[in-house]
Amino acid sequence: MNAIETAGLAKYYGKNRGVIDIDLQVKEGEIFGFIGPNGAGKTTTIRLLLGLIRPTSGEARLFGQPVPAGGGKLYAKIGYVPSEVTYYPEMTGLDLLNYANGFYELESGHWVEELTERLQFDPEKNVRTYSHGNLKKLCIIQALMHQPQLVILDEPGSGLDPLIRKELFDILEELNQKGVTIFFSTHVLEEIERTCHRVAMIKDGRLLQVGPVDKLPGRDMHIVVMKIAGSQPSKVELARIGEAEEIPAKPEYYRILSRQPVNMLVTNLSQYKLDYLRISDPTLEEIFMELYEPAVKRGQNSYV
Amino acid sequence: MGAMILKELKLGRRSLLVWLIITFVTATFGALEYEMVSSNVELVEQGINAMPRIVRVMFGIDGVGLTTALDYYLVMYFWYALIAYAHAVSVGASLLSKEERDKTAEYLYTKPYPRSAIINAKLVVGIINVAAMALLIWLTSAVILMPLTDGRGIMPEIAITTVGLFLTQLLFLTLGFLCSALVQNPRKAVSAGFFLLLATYLIAVAIEYLGTVDYLSFLTPFHYFNALVVVEQGISPLLLVLSAVLAVLSLLFTHRLYKTRDLLV
Numbered sequence: 001m002n003a004i005e006t007a008g009l010a011k012y013y014g015k016n017r018g019v020i021d022i023d024l025q026v027k028e029g030e031i032f033g034f035i036g037p038n039g040a041g042k043t044t045t046i047r048l049l050l051g052l053i054r055p056t057s058g059e060a061r062l063f064g065q066p067v068p069a070g071g072g073k074l075y076a077k078i079g080y081v082p083s084e085v086t087y088y089p090e091m092t093g094l095d096l097l098n099y100a101n102g103f104y105e106l107e108s109g110h111w112v113e114e115l116t117e118r119l120q121f122d123p124e125k126n127v128r129t130y131s132h133g134n135l136k137k138l139c140i141i142q143a144l145m146h147q148p149q150l151v152i153l154d155e156p157g158s159g160l161d162p163l164i165r166k167e168l169f170d171i172l173e174e175l176n177q178k179g180v181t182i183f184f185s186t187h188v189l190e191e192i193e194r195t196c197h198r199v200a201m202i203k204d205g206r207l208l209q210v211g212p213v214d215k216l217p218g219r220d221m222h223i224v225v226m227k228i229a230g231s232q233p234s235k236v237e238l239a240r241i242g243e244a245e246e247i248p249a250k251p252e253y254y255r256i257l258s259r260q261p262v263n264m265l266v267t268n269l270s271q272y273k274l275d276y277l278r279i280s281d282p283t284l285e286e287i288f289m290e291l292y293e294p295a296v297k298r299g300q301n302s303y304v
Numbered sequence: 305m306g307a308m309i310l311k312e313l314k315l316g317r318r319s320l321l322v323w324l325i326i327t328f329v330t331a332t333f334g335a336l337e338y339e340m341v342s343s344n345v346e347l348v349e350q351g352i353n354a355m356p357r358i359v360r361v362m363f364g365i366d367g368v369g370l371t372t373a374l375d376y377y378l379v380m381y382f383w384y385a386l387i388a389y390a391h392a393v394s395v396g397a398s399l400l401s402k403e404e405r406d407k408t409a410e411y412l413y414t415k416p417y418p419r420s421a422i423i424n425a426k427l428v429v430g431i432i433n434v435a436a437m438a439l440l441i442w443l444t445s446a447v448i449l450m451p452l453t454d455g456r457g458i459m460p461e462i463a464i465t466t467v468g469l470f471l472t473q474l475l476f477l478t479l480g481f482l483c484s485a486l487v488q489n490p491r492k493a494v495s496a497g498f499f500l501l502l503a504t505y506l507i508a509v510a511i512e513y514l515g516t517v518d519y520l521s522f523l524t525p526f527h528y529f530n531a532l533v534v535v536e537q538g539i540s541p542l543l544l545v546l547s548a549v550l551a552v553l554s555l556l557f558t559h560r561l562y563k564t565r566d567l568l569v
Contacts, residue, residue, distance in 0.1 A: 050414050053566040068418075070563035076416035082569075086407035088315060102307035103415040142411075 001064055003028045003150045003181035004049060008058035011044055018044040019205045022058070026183055026198075028149075031176050033196035033213070034185040037288055041205040042185035043083060046154050049183075050080060062150065076104065079143035083155040083185075085135040093123035093130070093138050097145065104146040115141045118167050132159040140168060144175070151175065153184035157191055169195050189283065192216075203288060218287035222265060224256040227276035241268050243290075257282070257290060305417075305425045312399070312429040320433055323391045324440050330387060331441070334380040335448035338373070345370050361513045368532070373449050374458045378465075381531045384441045385469055389501055389525075392434045392473040396480020397497030399426040400558075401490035404568040419562050427481065427555070434473040442466040461535050468529025468539060475525045475547045476501065478554035485561035490568055522546055 004026035011018030019041040026032045036042050047053045049060050051067040060067045065074055087096055097112060106112075116123060121137040130138065136159045143151065151172065157165045172182050173195060186192060192199055193213060200210040201217075209217065224242070232252065238244040242258030253276070258265055262279075269277065282290070341348050352365055360366035364382025369375040400423065403409040412422065445462050479500055484493040508526035521527035521543065528543040 047569060052410065052413060052569050054564055070419040071413055071416075071422075072418045073416050075414055078414070080410070080414045082410045084407070087411065088311070088406075088408055090315060091311075099307055099311055100415070103417060139411075 001028055002026060002061070003030070003063060004032075004183060005061040005064075006045075006049070006058065009045070009048055009055050009060055010057045011048055011053065012056045017041075017205045018056075019048070019202070022048075022202075022207055024200060024207070024210070026181060028063075028181050029176070029179050030198060031172070031182040031196050032184075033192040033199040034183065034202065035187060035189070035192055035199060036185075036202035037187060037285060040202045042202060043154055044205075045202070046152055046185060049152060050075075050078070076146065077149045079146065079148035079151045081136075081139050081143045081151070081153040081156055083158060085132075085139040087127045087135065087138070089126075089128050091127050093121065093125060093127065093134075096127060096138060097123060097142055100142040100145060106146060111147065112141060112145045115144055115171070118171060119164055133161065133164070136160055137164065144171070148180065150181045150183065153182070155186055156184050157186065157188060165191075187285075189281070189287075201288075216287075218282055218290060220259050221282045221287070221290065222258050222260075222262070223280050223282050223286060224258055224265070224269065225253065225276070225278045225280075226256075226269065226272070226274050227253050229273045229275045233272065241265065257286070305421060308417075308422070308425040309428050309432075312426060313432065316395075316429065316433065320436060323387070323437060327384065327387050327437060327440055328444055330383055331380065331444040331448055334376075334383070338376050338449075341370055341376065358509075358513055361509050366512065372458075374461055374535070377445060377449055377458060377462060378531050378535070380445070381465055381469070384445070385472070385526075385531070386505075388434070388437050388441060388469055388473050389476045390498070391437055392430075392476035393480040393483075393497040393501045394494050395430050395433050396477040397483045397493045398480075399430055399484070400481060400562070401484040401487075401493035404490035407569070409567045410569045413567055420559050423481070423555075423559055423562060427477075430477045430481070431474065434477050435470065438466055438470040438473060441469065464539065465529075465531040465534050468531065468534045471539075471544070471547055472525050472529050475528070475551050475554075478551040478558075479525075481558045482554040485558040485565070488565070488568065525550075 002025045004024060006022050006024045009022040009024075010020050022041075022045055024045075034042055034045070044053070048055050049062065049067060051069065051071060054069065062074060063077060068074055091099070101109075101112075115121075119137045119140060121134065121141060123138070125134075127135070127138075136156075140153075140156070143153075153172075156168060156172075160168060169191065172184075176182050182195075184191075193216075196213050198211060199213050199216060201208045222242075225247070227250070229252070235244070238254065238256060241260060242256045244254055244256040247253040247255055260268065265279070349370055352360060352370075357366060365379055368378055370379065398405075403412050413419065442462060445466070446459060449458065449462070480494075480497045483496040483500060484490070487493045487496045504524040504526055507524040511520045511523065511527065521530075525547065527533075528547050529539060533540075
């Protein structure tokens with residue numbers, strides 16, 4: 001059975017586009033990444049899945065059941081971590097966890113204690129005094145406390161320091177090994193590559209691609225940033241390596257988006273006298289720019 | 305549901321306390337002035353009669369004497385009612401909308417509770433809030449006026465008018481809920497509630513100013529359990545049914561609208 005299934009899901013706000021024709025199937029037991037730039041429609045899709053907003057057309061199902069209008073018991077199977085977290089003032093973290101506990105009528109607190117410890121969260125403080133990161137930890141604990149079958153997270157890593165972020169993804173992977181479906185949105189490729197089985201890319205409200213992570217477009221790309229000493233190469237020369245542009249603020253610096261295999265790339269670069277060299281994987285934004293933005297929109301500094 | 309009710313009561317206790325203090329202070333000042341008013345009835349009545357009638361109507365002192373403690377209670381009742389109705393409509397309009405205004409809706413509405421159960425829990429909180437106001441008004445009126453009545457008991461009149469007040473509060477509470485369901489912008493729900501209160505108050509003023517147009521009473525909750533009429537004739541069964549129907553309809557519409565509305569999150 002699919003944990004999440006949508007068919008022709010669309011949401012418009014008046015004439016403004018939210019999302020269009022979203023067809024998604026997330027299998028039970030999958031870790032599914034949902035990536036796209038800011039404003040692409042990730043949060044709108046998640047809110048549609050949770051029934052917080054109603055679709056203009058199409059349908060969403062969770063565990064085979066239509067997302068109910070007006071909420072209901074189906075949510076007992078779901079844990080949700082929104083991107084921005086706000087809680088009731090005048091409550092401590094513990095009050096809030098106890099309050100959430102009341103919705104699920106949990107018997108044992110061991111799991112909550114374990115989560116609290118692993119995420120290094122102090123529940124005794126007032127919600128108002130928590131930093132963004134601590135609010136996020138509280139939100140994660142209350143989303144996982146009832147051991148849901150499906151965890152939906154919207155930008156889960158934002159606001160967390162690297163160690164806690166790693167711990168969170170460890171926890172999610174452990175839950176997944178027990179059969180829990182994980183669906184999360186992000187614009188950080190690293191989070192996707194580390195954990196996801198499959199990924200969907202969304203841009204301008206439309207799904208562009210759904211597939212395994214290793215088939216993610218742009219994985220063969222390298223971003224080269226280098227400074228060439230002495231005589232500068234011609235545009236044509238650099239174009240053999242990849243799509244190159246000068247970095248306007250730094251004279252003699254170039255940024256090249258290359259698809260050459262690493263060995264060939266290094267050999268080609270070795271012909272220059274280099275003062276600086278950095279080769280990195282592309283960011284999500286760079287992949288989107290490369291694959292889905294018309295060339296004309298890519299800025300004025302294109303060197304090639 | 306019990307946990308949600310307790311949490312709401314706890315979070316709303318300061319606001320309720322402020323409303324209770326306002327009511328108590330109004331009642332106390334009213335009682336303190338009674339001494340002065342009762343010893344200068346003619347002078348005060350002359351002053352009142354010198355006012356334009358529309359002003360007298362607006363302040364609930366048209367055609368009301370000041371010679372007895374009951375008269376004085378009825379004058380003060382007008383102010384208690386205004387405060388209590390404003391409180392009721394504001395509580396009704398804010399209980400639901402504040403979840404969206406304060407950005408806690410994502411937390412609450414993704415719990416395994418249908419929106420209808422959440423509305424019902426908040427309704428219970430609203431009823432407890434308006435009941436607290438009605439109780440305070442009843443108690444302060446009774447306690448403050450008791451020594452001033454020269455042995456003539458007006459407790460039955462205070463009791464029945466307070467029942468009328470409570471019923472009107474309940475109606476305004478449910479109308480407040482309806483406002484929060486109708487107005488998409490959560491920040492404007494309470495304003496819409498107050499606008500409704502003002503509109504029904506102005507209708508009440510207009511009806512009274514126009515004179516004997518009792519059949520228009522159904523147009524405004526201010527007249528459903530008008531204290532003067534309730535003291536003289538008791539609670540009208542027809543208007544009791546009407547207010548119950550309006551309250552139930554408001555809640556039904558609130559449930560229906562909230563079930564399918566997009567939450568502002």
